Amino acid sequence: MEKKFENIRENYTRHDDCPVRNVLDRIGDKWSILVLMVLGEGEVMRFKDLNAAIGDISQKMLTVTLRSLETDGLIARKAYPEIPPRVEYRLTDLGLSLLPHIKNLTAWALTNFDTIEQSRKAFQS
Template sequence: MEVTNSENQQLNMQEKLEKVIFTRTEVEVCCPIKDVLARFGDKWSIYTILTLGNQEKLRFNELKSSIASVSQRMLTVTLRSLEEDGLVSRAVYPEIPPRVEYALTPLGKSLLLQLLQLADWAKLNSNQILEARERYGKKAQSAV
């Protein structure tokens, strides 16, 4: 029996799902995945990673002006969280006034590659998603 490429991809996906979901207890599965996604899955973290990915290094105010409508406090919290997780490095130069630069670490760059794949998927499927939202909206309105 010949296996098609599509069937092979489906089998590989099923194997990955089984490794993630079925080889651990429910607590072990949910917590690490949920914890990691919660830490960098918010919009400011994603925008910060994408912005730093576009530049080698940026100072705080350069980052703030590049990310529309982020507050100073929110950017500070986001950068601290990303630094804590090892995704962003912070370099302080002993000058007057002090110069601080932020950059993606190798781990942050590996996450950037995944975010770019997600962005490609979103761009490729945006019309289908918008159409599905429209159908859902019409269905919800007719049910009321």
């Protein structure tokens, strides 16, 4: 392998140690970025409001996604000792620091979606 590619190979081939793979694996699923974007629109949201805003996510999948994002420190969960229970979610400072990058990616996707769709159709033909 050429010398100029050694650093690239070294940075990306250690699967367990690769920060890029690790982080993208966690936020690159079907729902995480959408949840982060929705939370970025409001300061604090309750579970039912998140579920309604996203629409087609199941309660179970929303719960799993929220736990994953909370585990990574991207969102904070606050439960109030009330009956019925009230739980609120908000972005942490870490989550807020990710939001501009997600918005850039979203803008890129919206700008280029038609071209990507055309390419997919041409590839399938």
